[in-house]
Amino acid sequence: MALTQIYNANLLDPERGTITPDAHIIVEGTRIREVGEGAPLGSADLSIDAEGKTLMPGLIDAHVHAFLTSMDMSSLAGRPMTLHAFEAAKLLEGMLARGFTTVRDAAGADWGLAASVERGLIKGPRIFFSGRSISQTGGHGDPRPVWEDPPICACGANSSWLSHIVDGVDAVRTAVRTELRRGATQIKLMASGGVASPSDPLMSLQMSPEEMKVACDEARDWGTYTMAHAYSPDAIRRALEAGVRSIEHGNLIDKDVARLMAKKDAFLVPTLVTYHTLHELGRDAGFPEQSLAKLADVLEAGIGSLEIAKRAGVQIGFGTDLLGHAHAQQCREFEIRSEVLSPLELIRSATTINAELLNQTGNLGTLGQGATADLILIDGNPLENLSVLTDPAVHLKLVMKDGVIVHNWR
DSSP states (O other): OOEEEEEEEEEEETTTTEEEEEEEEEEETTEEEEEEESSOSSOOSEEEEOTTOEEEEOEEEEEEOTTOOOSOGGGGTTSOHHHHHHHHHHHHHHHHHTTEEEEEEOSSOOHHHHHHHHTTSSOSOEEEEOOSEEEOTTSTTOOOOTTOOOOOOTTSEEEOSSEEEEOSHHHHHHHHHHHHHTTOSSEEEEOBOOSSOSSSOTTOBOSOHHHHHHHHHHHHHTTOOEEEEEOSHHHHHHHHHHTOOEEEEOTTOOHHHHHHHHHTTOEEEOOHHHHHHHHHHHHHHTOOHHHHHHHHHHHTHHHHHHHHHHHHTOEEOOOOOOOGGGGGGTTHHHHHHTTTSOHHHHHHHTTHHHHHHTTOBTTBSOOOTTSBOOEEEESSOTTTOTHHHHOHHHHEEEEEETTEEEEEOO
């Protein structure tokens, strides 16, 4: 297998929070073979002088929607999946160019999109995909407008490319098993009202405790876990008590529920940047008026949720949840969170914490020996100057994924 060595680098270790100067890494195939100080002793097929720049693990975004390629959600319903796929490919290419070598898709993407990346048909980050989300009738995963009146299905299910709309324990069990059969790496549940959905109140509780528990049990039996869209304290508590491992958004969390989350070793994945971009760009981009009205309830609460979770000791992952052309602002999430989190905490959220969330500790989010060779080279020290993360067009100089250099701006 080909050997690549990168030397004369300032090596950033997120777990220890240290930078080792004049370090080198040797990559063999898709794995890191050696990490050391000073110049490497042997030769390699490719040698790269990092010139004192910062070498760190590739970034992980734990909440993306590759197929949500427009803020005008209603325009997506009638698009052919071929068009969805080509539009998604462009979004994924942009993510990789910003240094995100891994993403977790939180509903919509399927095994075909993930396989296209894996086979090199699409240039993008590896995808941990949820498949279709699990939603109740009228829940956050039910995009049907209030004036649409479809007949009630006796089978208890109504499926689209984005979600399974199911009611009752047996229907939920079947939907979860269907997505697991189709390769989903985790299961997404809709546990509360949402901003983008047309008919549900933001504070509504969705999916019964029994429905969520069977979903969590099925996922656990398969060797994986559930993630849940949830805003209010009651929705978050219900999800945690059912066995959900990853709470998405969580803007309205309170201290008691945050302590419960920490006790259960659950993760919180805030997505603050999406509320800012929807507030700034949504109306002109066709985001529904009823959704813009709900946006204000969660926009201002976002930073406070970070403070509450941090004080309680909750593991906080990195996610963005952007729509359409707003994906270009992916790295702005670092800037928004910097009001509460330190640069090291921000880096850990997008590396070691997200790797643990994805059950990839020691494989992703690290530059340790034997890990997958995902790395980025940055001009500057992100522990001292956050702008080197928030402005990748200026500071990001190299991206390697699976041992292959996919971008090189040195």
